[in-house]
Amino acid sequence: MGAARAALWLVAAVLAIRQAAAVLRQPPGERLIDLETWIGENGVLHLKGSLYDADKFTGTPFAGLVLKPLARSAEQSLGVAWTFGTLLLVVGIGLVVARALPGPVSRRSGLLAAPIAISLLMLSLPVRNSFYLGQTSIIPVLLVLLGCFAARDERSSGVLIGIGAALQPTVLLFAPLLWFTGRRRAAVTTAGTFAASSALAWAALPGDSYTYWVHHLAGAGLGAAPDSLANQSLHGALLRFGLQGPLEIGLYVALAAVVGWFGLRRAIRYAQDGQLLLAVALTGCVAVAVSPTAWQHQLLWILLAAVGRVGKRASDRMLWPVFVVLAMTLPYKMLLPNVALLNPVRDNALLIAALAAAVAVPFLPRTSPHFRAPVPTVYANPAPARWSWVPLLPVWRRVLSRPNLLLELLVIRVGYSAYSHIRAAATGGVAAAEEHARQIDGIERALGLDIEHWVNHAVVNAKWAEAFFDFYYTSFHFVVPLAILGILYVRRPADYRWARSSLAFATLLALIGFWFYPLAPPRLMPGMGFIDTVHGPQDLANPDYGAMTAVTNQYAAMPSLHFGWSLWCGLVVLVLAPKLWMKLLGLLHPLFTVCAIVATANHWVLDAVGGAMVVGAGFGLTYVLAGRRKLLLPTGSVPVARADTHVDEPVAAARK
Numbered sequence: 001m002g003a004a005r006a007a008l009w010l011v012a013a014v015l016a017i018r019q020a021a022a023v024l025r026q027p028p029g030e031r032l033i034d035l036e037t038w039i040g041e042n043g044v045l046h047l048k049g050s051l052y053d054a055d056k057f058t059g060t061p062f063a064g065l066v067l068k069p070l071a072r073s074a075e076q077s078l079g080v081a082w083t084f085g086t087l088l089l090v091v092g093i094g095l096v097v098a099r100a101l102p103g104p105v106s107r108r109s110g111l112l113a114a115p116i117a118i119s120l121l122m123l124s125l126p127v128r129n130s131f132y133l134g135q136t137s138i139i140p141v142l143l144v145l146l147g148c149f150a151a152r153d154e155r156s157s158g159v160l161i162g163i164g165a166a167l168q169p170t171v172l173l174f175a176p177l178l179w180f181t182g183r184r185r186a187a188v189t190t191a192g193t194f195a196a197s198s199a200l201a202w203a204a205l206p207g208d209s210y211t212y213w214v215h216h217l218a219g220a221g222l223g224a225a226p227d228s229l230a231n232q233s234l235h236g237a238l239l240r241f242g243l244q245g246p247l248e249i250g251l252y253v254a255l256a257a258v259v260g261w262f263g264l265r266r267a268i269r270y271a272q273d274g275q276l277l278l279a280v281a282l283t284g285c286v287a288v289a290v291s292p293t294a295w296q297h298q299l300l301w302i303l304l305a306a307v308g309r310v311g312k313r314a315s316d317r318m319l320w321p322v323f324v325v326l327a328m329t330l331p332y333k334m335l336l337p338n339v340a341l342l343n344p345v346r347d348n349a350l351l352i353a354a355l356a357a358a359v360a361v362p363f364l365p366r367t368s369p370h371f372r373a374p375v376p377t378v379y380a381n382p383a384p385a386r387w388s389w390v391p392l393l394p395v396w397r398r399v400l401s402r403p404n405l406l407l408e409l410l411v412i413r414v415g416y417s418a419y420s421h422i423r424a425a426a427t428g429g430v431a432a433a434e435e436h437a438r439q440i441d442g443i444e445r446a447l448g449l450d451i452e453h454w455v456n457h458a459v460v461n462a463k464w465a466e467a468f469f470d471f472y473y474t475s476f477h478f479v480v481p482l483a484i485l486g487i488l489y490v491r492r493p494a495d496y497r498w499a500r501s502s503l504a505f506a507t508l509l510a511l512i513g514f515w516f517y518p519l520a521p522p523r524l525m526p527g528m529g530f531i532d533t534v535h536g537p538q539d540l541a542n543p544d545y546g547a548m549t550a551v552t553n554q555y556a557a558m559p560s561l562h563f564g565w566s567l568w569c570g571l572v573v574l575v576l577a578p579k580l581w582m583k584l585l586g587l588l589h590p591l592f593t594v595c596a597i598v599a600t601a602n603h604w605v606l607d608a609v610g611g612a613m614v615v616g617a618g619f620g621l622t623y624v625l626a627g628r629r630k631l632l633l634p635t636g637s638v639p640v641a642r643a644d645t646h647v648d649e650p651v652a653a654a655r656k
Contacts, residue, residue, distance in 0.1 A: 001108060008115035012094075015122040016087055023083050023131050052211050058293075059136070061201035061208045062166040067136060083131065089138045090127055093300075094118035096145040101307060102275040104372060120303065123329045129297040137297045140164035140171050141284070147186070148174075148280055154186035161186070162193020166201075168298070169194075170287035176264055177283050181271045217292070226293055232350040233294040234259070240347060256290035263289075263358035270308075273365045281305040285354040294351075302353050303328045308363035314374040315399070319407040320361060326414055327353045334417035335410075377401065380494065382627030391627035398631055402493040415504070422511050423556050433520040433555040440519065440558070440604045441528075449605045452522050452598050453530065459599040460531050466599075470534050473596040477562055480569050480589055492576065498622060498629050499572050506568060506618030510561050513610060518555040523601035530601040559610025560603045566593035567615050575629070 057064065098113035105113070121127050130138050147160035158178070165171035172194060179187035202209040225231075227239035235252050243251065263286035271279035284301025288294045306324040311317050327335060332349045336342045345352065364371045379397040444450040459465045481503065488496035523532035566589050573586025597603035623629075 001111060005111050005115070008112055008119070012115040012118040012122065015119055016091070019122050019128065019131055020083050020087055024080065052208060052216075060167060060169065060198070061205045061212050062197045063136070064208065065201050065204055066167075086131055086138060089142055090121050091118055093138065093142050093145060094121050096142070096149055097277065097304065097307075100145070100149045100277040102277060102366065120306075120325060120329070121300075124300065124303050125328055126297050126300040126303070129295075135297040137168065137295075138300065140168040141300050143167075144171060144174055144280065144284075147190075148276060154183050155189050157183070158186040158189020159193050162190040163197060165190065165194040166197035170291045173260070173264065173283055173287050173290075174280070177267055177271060177279060180268045181276075181279075229347055230295050231293050232288065232296070232299060232348065232354070233291050234289050234351070235292045236294070237348045237351055241344070259289050259355065259359060260286055266359065270363065270365070273367070275308070275363075275366065277304065278308045278363060281307065282358055285358040288354040289351065289358060294354075296350075299328070299350055299354070302350060302357065305353075305357035305361075308357070308361065309371060310361055310363055311404075312364075312370040312375055314377045315401060316404050316407075317374055319404050319410075322407060323410060324353060324357075326410065330414065330417075334414055334421075336413070380631035383630040383632055385623075385628050390624060392624050393626075396626050398494065398626055399497060400494050400631070402489060403497070405489070408489070419507055419511065423514055429518065430520075430555075433518040434525065436517055436558070437520040437522075437525050437604070440606050441525075444605055452601065452604060453528070455595075455598050456522070456530055456533075456601045460533060466533050469596040469599045472592055473534055473562070473600050473602065476589070476593070477565065481565050484569055484572055488572075488576070494631055495576055495629065498626070499568075499576075501626065502615075502618040502622040503565070503568050504618070505621045506564055506614045507561065509614040509617050510559050510564065510611075513559050513614070514556040517558050519558040519604075519607070520555055521557045521602050521607075522604060524554060532602075533600045534602065557603055558607050559612075559614050560597055560607035561611060561614075562597050562603065563590065563594050563608040564611030564615045566590040567612055568618070571615070571619070 059067070094117040095114055097117045098110075101109070101113055127138070129135065141164075143160045143164035147157040147164070151157035151160055161171065161174050161178070165174075172191070175187045175190045178184070178190060198209070198213075226236055228236070229240075231239075234255050235248075238248050238252055238255075263282060267279040267282040267286070270276075270282065281301055281304035285305055288299055288301055291298075303324060306321040308320060309317065310320040327349055332346050335349055336346045378400045380400050382391055382398065385391070441450065444452075459469055485496065485500060485503075488499055522528065522530040523535070570587045570590040573589075574583045577583045577586060594608050597608065598605060
């Protein structure tokens with residue numbers, strides 16, 4: 001435990017240093033962009049008129065009044081003080097959150113909560129956005145958390161939250177939460193502090209206060225276009241759907257009222273249940289949804305909602321926190337595929353997460369018998385292997401039941417997005433790719449395997465063969481593996497995990513080849529006379545080699561995952577299919593695929609050899625880490641599917 005805690009603190013420290021360094025490495029004019037609103041040539045500090053004359057400042061007049069000293073110090077220190085100040089605020093939020101986790105909290109969770117919370121905060125889009133832009137939206141979040149969990153009495157609690165509301169008006173939604181959970185003095189003090197702070201700003205800056213509260217309707221008309229993707233509020237979503245004018249305003253007000261009513265009721269209920277941190281997160285999610293503008297750096301409340309527990313089964317317990325963490329740390333394009341039908345969901349992913357937390361997700365109350373003790377997951381005992389050290393990691397236990405489908409789809413989607421991103425980044429350069437291709441061609445000539453040119457031209461001369469292999473190359477690469485995984489998930493869940501792990505390992509190993517050995521396929525080798533039957537003629541004089549280069553990495557040819565994935569399909573069918581004709585049919589897929597990749601001039605023969613090697617290594621890693629595919633059912637368990645399992649000897653003896 002001590003080593004794990006030290007490692008997590010090290011990770012948190014590295015992420016914090018990396019975040020600060022990423023900001024400070026930028027030239028002064030390119031970092032802390034929104035801070036230029038204050039310290040730039042036409043910034044707030046240098047304007048003699050209104051705070052809003054430059055049409056850049058979007059905060060409240062009170063924020064303009066109290067944050068000027070901080071901005072002036074940032075100007076004098078070129079952003080260093082501002083950056084490290086923001087760093088300390090994030091660490092403060094992480095420490096408060098770790099202490100406020102709803103109980104009961106195990107000793108292990110208590111020791112590891114702080115570094116994990118700080119690491120997730122550092123990775124989150126709102127915090128990274130705040131660092132990059134030089135925003136102050138972290139301050140209201142910290143003030144609310146301090147007011148709810150660290151203040152000594154209700155009066156000081158109300159003062160802290162009231163100041164947060166004066167900086168960000170939607171924080172006033174915490175006053176009803178305080179009132180209906182018995183902290184009425186804190187609620188009254190919150191409202192009073194907000195009113196006094198706003199009145200102070202009105203007295204000091206009357207023109208600015210009128211501009212903000214009256215002319216711009218509490219700041220709703222300030223900042224970037226409200227229909228931009230950066231505005232993740234109900235108002236922004238309705239504008240993106242094309243609604244405008246009185247209809248949009250009326251619908252927005254009605255939806256905001258419904259979300260506010262149900263969201264605050266849920267928050268009050270969970271606060272009374274002893275889950276105050278969850279209640280605070282839900283109230284913040286309501287504030288995100290109902291605010292006229294909710295920019296990315298203001299969405300930190302959504303990440304706090306990950307503390308809620310969802311699901312009666314232990315296998316379902318990770319779905320909600322994983323979804324929240326991925327939504328708050330990854331670009332929205334990685335969460336969903338680039339399909340026009342899904343664009344409304346992708347464009348409003350963070351708003352959907354906020355609405356789900358506020359009004360929909362069935363968080364467990366502490367009175368539920370499953371809050372502390374979810375339905376346990378049934379694990380199998382590994383079958384004896386030839387070597388005593390297999391499985392190498394005994395903590396990697398094999399599960400008999402199906403994994404949570406939504407969690408599985410989410411992880412597969414994000415994993416494939418990361419794979420695609422790394423694959424696209426591993427270009428290596430045209431010269432290196434062509435040099436490696438000449439190396440491969442030379443090796444094949446020496447081994448007598450250089451059949452690509454002959455096969456390519458033979459297929460081109462037979463139009464039916466060209467049409468067949470072009471169709472096969474473009475159609476079955478994803479369909480067949482996904483179909484096999486789907487069948488295994490439904491019929492043989494234990495084998496599904498085995499097959500999925502081996503495929504994932506093979507794909508990860510292939511990325512190493514793409515990165516360190518960029519390879520031009522035959523169709524992109526000038527002077528060799530290959531014909532690209534799939535993509536059409538390529539302009540080899542153009543360094544980009546045509547439009548397809550903008551879509552995918554043209555030099556990720558070694559190893560060939562086109563063949564590797566098809567070989568994985570064939571081997572899985574060969575091992576698991578119950579009928580001989582099924583096994584033979586499964587082996588046809590890698591045979592047709594290897595013919596297709598060579599005939600269409602998309603791969604060399606040795607690329608297929610490389611694909612076979614990574615697939616073999618994937619199965620080998622799965623064997624070494626998780627043990628044999630065959631499993632032993634634990635005593636008293638019932639098989640959940642027609643998996644290839646054996647029964648423990650005590651169970652077999654009892655049945656006799």
